[in-house]
Amino acid sequence: MTDMNTLFQSADWKSEKHAPVIEVSKKDGYYWVDVSVGKEIAHPNTTTHHIRWIQLLFHPDGSKFPFEVGKVTFDAHGESPEGPDTSTVFTEPRGHFALKTGKPGKLIGLSYCNIHGLWRSTINLNL
């Protein structure tokens, strides 16, 4: 049986281009959470090598289960019937979420590279 933890890679996003970067600010009663890949070291965004999706989970302190805040898919990676040209579209791997909660906990960002698999970052959400 596969240990799920071994399926996720993790590293400091400042030295590893795949690790999701989670940034939080508070405004108008919401926590605004930006999750991106490649902030310090750009990740390739080509037809053959790109980030497919980012997901954000919130695990309140003391709770058994996490909540899925949302998931963003990135669906344009330079595909074109005529081949790459100036009209080709590349979706950047950035997700923006807004959430409300009355509990502190952990924000968990997941990302998926079509070549290098699943990546995970976690930060504390302190109220």
Ligand SMILES: [Fe+2]
């Ligand atoms: Fe990759």
